[in-house]
Amino acid sequence: DVKVTQSSRYLVKRTxxxxxxxxxxxMDHENMFWYRQDPGLGLRLIYFSYDVKMKEKxxxxxxxxxxxxxxxxFSLILESASTNQTSMYLCASSFRTAxxxxxxxxxxxxxVV
Amino acid sequence: QQQVKQSPQSLIVxxxxxSIINCAYExxxxxxxxxxxxxxxxxxxxLIAIRPDVSEKKEGRFTISFNKSAKQFSLHIMDSQxxxxxxxxxAASILGNQFYFGTGTSLTVIP
Numbered sequence: 001d002v003k004v005t006q007s008s009r010y011l012v013k014r015t016x017x018x019x020x021x022x023x024x025x026x027m028d029h030e031n032m033f034w035y036r037q038d039p040g041l042g043l044r045l046i047y048f049s050y051d052v053k054m055k056e057k058x059x060x061x062x063x064x065x066x067x068x069x070x071x072x073x074f075s076l077i078l079e080s081a082s083t084n085q086t087s088m089y090l091c092a093s094s095f096r097t098a099x100x101x102x103x104x105x106x107x108x109x110x111x112v113v
Numbered sequence: 114q115q116q117v118k119q120s121p122q123s124l125i126v127x128x129x130x131x132s133i134i135n136c137a138y139e140x141x142x143x144x145x146x147x148x149x150x151x152x153x154x155x156x157x158x159x160l161i162a163i164r165p166d167v168s169e170k171k172e173g174r175f176t177i178s179f180n181k182s183a184k185q186f187s188l189h190i191m192d193s194q195x196x197x198x199x200x201x202x203x204a205a206s207i208l209g210n211q212f213y214f215g216t217g218t219s220l221t222v223i224p
Contacts, residue, residue: 043217
């Protein structure tokens with residue numbers, strides 16, 4: 001059974017804290033993605049990575065950074081958390097080929113207070 | 114700029130009825146159009162998908178209709194059931210490298 005696992009289901013952090021969200025996939029996928037999901041806005045791409053140590057900005061990269069040191073692991077970093085980063089964060093992965101789907105993790109609900 | 118536009122935002126259907134969700138896109142480079150279903154507290158999961166060289170794909174009660182010339186595609190759920198109540202996202206991708214999602218449709222099926 002394919003799996004994308006996010007390290008936390010729920011997180012509460014204080015404004016200004018550095019926050020790490022971890023994601024691991026066991027499908028040997030080349031691509032990994034971080035999305036943010038907010039009501040009425042759908043899924044917005046923060047960053048994606050198509051290979052180890054490679055990263056590309058998505059639509060809303062401001063205030064975020066990422067790290068991919070191993071193929072199976074993709075981390076999202078909030079350098080200094082702010083209340084407007086309270087959201088659901090979804091990690092996904094896919095093969096780098098046509099006609100392929102993205103597999104999602106269960107999501108991390110982050111609240112910044 | 115929204116790459117994939119989805120409507121309606123919410124939909125209420127009687128049990129046994131047909132649910133229809135519509136999406137439109139502009140980028141003709143998209144080569145795959147998946148639909149995802151998301152239940153509360155869960156990540157989205159693939160429901161059904163179609164390539165642009167196919168006009169219709171059916172899997173059980175779920176059908177995608179694809180109009181390449183109009184750059185539109187839609188999801189039809191036949192004989193809608195309360196268990197279908199969820200949020201549905203259409204998406205479009207290019208070589209699996211990026212997935213662009215619609216804003217989602219919250220479907221409620223009333224018993």
